[in-house]
Amino acid sequence: MKNTRANAVYRRVVASAPGKITLFGEHAVVYGKPAIVTAISRRIRVSVERRMEGIIISSGDLTVRGVEVVMGRGSVEARVHAEHAARLLSYVSTALRMVEEKLGTRADGLRVSISSDMPVSAGLGTSASVSVATIAAYMKLLGYEPMREEVARLGYMVEKTVQGAASPMDTAAASHGGMLLVEPWANPPYKPLRTASPGLPVIIGYIARSATTGELVANVRRLRDRYESIVDMVMETIAEITREAVKALLQGDLESLGLLMNMNHELLSVLGVSTPRLDELVNLARSSGALGAKLTGAGGGGAFIALCRSRDDAMQVARSIKAGGASVIEASLGAKGVVVEEAK
Numbered sequence: 595m596k597n598t599r600a601n602a603v604y605r606r607v608v609a610s611a612p613g614k615i616t617l618f619g620e621h622a623v624v625y626g627k628p629a630i631v632t633a634i635s636r637r638i639r640v641s642v643e644r645r646m647e648g649i650i651i652s653s654g655d656l657t658v659r660g661v662e663v664v665m666g667r668g669s670v671e672a673r674v675h676a677e678h679a680a681r682l683l684s685y686v687s688t689a690l691r692m693v694e695e696k697l698g699t700r701a702d703g704l705r706v707s708i709s710s711d712m713p714v715s716a717g718l719g720t721s722a723s724v725s726v727a728t729i730a731a732y733m734k735l736l737g738y739e740p741m742r743e744e745v746a747r748l749g750y751m752v753e754k755t756v757q758g759a760a761s762p763m764d765t766a767a768a769s770h771g772g773m774l775l776v777e778p779w780a781n782p783p784y785k786p787l788r789t790a791s792p793g794l795p796v797i798i799g800y801i802a803r804s805a806t807t808g809e810l811v812a813n814v815r816r817l818r819d820r821y822e823s824i825v826d827m828v829m830e831t832i833a834e835i836t837r838e839a840v841k842a843l844l845q846g847d848l849e850s851l852g853l854l855m856n857m858n859h860e861l862l863s864v865l866g867v868s869t870p871r872l873d874e875l876v877n878l879a880r881s882s883g884a885l886g887a888k889l890t891g892a893g894g895g896g897a898f899i900a901l902c903r904s905r906d907d908a909m910q911v912a913r914s915i916k917a918g919g920a921s922v923i924e925a926s927l928g929a930k931g932v933v934v935e936e937a938k
């Protein structure tokens with residue numbers, strides 16, 4: 595995707611961006627440590643269409659009940675049916691504003707419609723997907739080719755503005771797709787990880803989540819305020835696990851990856867972001883044949899992953915965790931990043 599001004603401006607643009615799972619390093623990445631993230635084949639679609647005036651944002655299909663908000667430039671009328679869906683709207687409106695500030699232009703009025711084929715607020719990076727898809731669609735509508743690096747940068751600004759604290763991880767995965775090594779100190783803060791194990795047999799499960807990413811990140815911050823050196827050692831140990839995991843991924847060494855996942859999960863428990871229910875399901879996955887399992891994302895419930903030796907083992911683990919009360923999300927790893935699907 596190029597960033598030059600295109601000749602055409604459009605009436606309606608649809609863009610989609612993938613969700614993600616963090617294989618290693620969540621939370622530690624907020625403290626500048628490396629993480630490994632991969633896009634998954636579940637996407638959020640955002641359609642942006644011109645209208646005469648005012649902004650309407652609606653989400654009919656967010657796996658939770660939907661929401662409709664009617665915004666004039668100065669007024670907001672909201673019909674909010676679900677807290678999770680409502681949270682997504684602040685990402686959309688902030689993304690629209692960031693694009694307008696960046697490009698110095700705007701549409702008179704807009705109808706923005708969001709749909710998702712994955713659960714929102716489960717730890718799959720849906721807030722980043724919605725931000726990134728909105729940015730790409732709106733840039734294109736205004737006549738600019740959305741360049742992935744720029745979309746990732748703006749998306750990261752949206753996440754920081756809405757959440758207070760964030761790492762560049764989720765928006766990088768939503769923009770670029772594939773598997774990425776996130777290095778918050780580098781510029782850009784991520785690079786593609788071309789591994790010997792592109793089709794990792796990973797099962798993604800999820801349960802209801804009791805806290806938001808912002809709350810969980812704040813809890814870890816409070817723990818660190820109290821026990822700084824202990825928490826810093828935990829973060830550094832997670833960083834070392836991630837560095838070992840890069841080697842194991844490059845060698846296609848599934849058994850080491852499983853062990854490293856188990857260690858990473860226990861350290862996330864030490865940080866207080868796991869829950870008894872998540873621990874139970876992670877243990878269930880391990881005892882039904884997974885090489886390793888861990889929570890993924892911010893924790894507090896939400897998503898978890900289990901790495902298996904083969905597709906057959908993965909099916910067995912999926913059956914067990916379903917019987918244990920979790921939902922399973924069928925998805926492949928390394929999906930493509932943000933795409934403009936339609937422009938007319």
Ligand code: PMV
Nearest residue numbers: 621717719760761807891892
């Ligand atoms: O649960 P999610 O998808 O919001 O992922 C959060 C990952 C954290 O590392 C906890 C926060 C971040 O911004 O990286």
